[in-house]
Amino acid sequence: MIISCSGRGDKDSGSTRMPVDTIGFARYSWQMDSIMARVERIFMYEELNPCENVSDDPVKIAISPHDDYTYVGALYPAVLSQVRSPLVILFGVAHKARDFGLQDKIIFDRHQYWKGPYGKVMVSQLRESIMGELEEEIFIIHDSIQRTEHSLEALVPFLQYYNRDIEIVPILIPSMSYERMVELSDSLAAAISAAASQHHLQWGKDFSILISNDAVHYGDEDWSGNNYAPFGSDTSGYNMALAHEKEIITSTLCGSLDPDKVRKFCEFTVQKDNYKEYKWTWCGRYAVPFGLLTGYHLAVMEGIELKGSSAGYMTSIDHPLVPVVDLGMGITAPANIRHWVGYVGIVYK
Template sequence: MRLPIGAGTFYPADHGELISGLEMFFGAETTHFPEARGLIVPHAGYLFSGPVAAKTYKAVSRSDKKNFVILGTDHYGKGIIATSTEDWSTPLGNAKVNLEMIKRITKEQAIMEAPGEMKSEHSIEVQIPFLQYLFSDFTFVPLQVPRLPLDEIKDLAKIIADKNTIYIASSDFTHFGSNYGFVPKESIYGPDEYVKTLDSKIIDLIVQGDTKKFVDFIEDNDMTVCGYVPIALLMEVMKILGAKTVEKIAYDTSFSVSHDVSAIVGYGGLLFR
């Protein structure tokens, strides 16, 4: 069993408090897209990014697909494409992994069954309570993805693509401020607006669907989008599965809550269908 590391920091450790927070984020309004194939959602503390994540997850709230592949970021530089056959625990209970799919994809040498490599990474874990809140019965495949060249991203997409699965890329967008070592001179006239403008350009590249242009923009300009590789992988999987459109569902920054210009992070929720 993979035990939670984000409970009490990224989201409440108390079952009742977590449910109350999710109820507040989701609200009564439901926007459902039965043809949804993929999502990009943030993975910050729920206080900051929970509303954006919940609004995006609403798009799959009544989906008949009950298997999810969560593409997590490799924040700590483990350097391998890792998955795990362990079920994952949160304050809402245990979430079951899809052993059959994991067995299939780990036949390829590119993907390692390495639960130990995932113990300290939060980007997959923080997505699970949203799924537990929406679905009483689902399975998922955790996939922690390091920095990869585009040709390997495309090869990996072919391995994991499955028409009966919804794919979730876990990523925050621009990390701005002295805390992140990213303070371009152009931002002096309005840091929060600068982040929003920059993220708008990045989101436009995702919507255009050209994975190479997206990756080149991130890497050539040293952009601070922590999960750009999971996003690129999602884009390639969506091409294989025939997704026709990408749309922005929600966007905000941490500044809305913290009003701290030393650390502003952008949170985008996107839907592929």
């Protein structure tokens, strides 16, 4: 069952959220079709999925990258082809939250549609039902930050590629402490559960959770003057960084989903004495734990246990790039041994 916003007219351009990244992501159907054909031809992306416990159970939570399509390539479909529900609750990074003075609250917006490559993507009325179940002091409605944020718009074209009628509920997560995440995610999970029950929606079958995240941002060049290369910016440093990435992923994201692992993820990625500062530069340092905690609370309510499996790991410099220049697309940042990004895909069933 799909809950739509058909009762609210698209009265002006402000009701449709337009793409902010017109270089790294596909805006048109022919671009998206070409990207998918090239990914399948170059990578045969099915082989990237090393999940040991592949099952036919529906995905309830997934973690996907959000970087330029030319870099991430095969990992997008490796994750998003498994998200089969017709409604997806999106948890995104709020990259510019500090510029807007936003923190410690869940961020919603009022857009009725998002522009996708195959037409408008409808924002589900489930959003209003969820907000109606929440205490007002724990969330804010802020259209401006959503119009500047790219972390969710990267995912929408792939979701729409697989389902032209996909509906979404976009949510951004700004900086907050682990303790605040536990508190707010519990409230949000209860609100999602109540709203889904009202509309007779089943988790996994009718709706799922999708978390946007890029893994480590590594190197000592072109990071706005910052040095994000604690192991050095050579081959040895690259390999040590990959080993650290593997430790984070296997010890906190794979296997049973539980709060202790989520807390450990936060201990890996943010400073103990200042959660607003990086310890290890994952831009999803708030979106990932918040989305996972929300999923954990939902699972407890349903009396189930979720387990995470890897859909693959890549970096922006370890594989051939998907050609995009002839499609009118390009890159938004360099990729080399002194400036690279990691990408991980995880699915929870």
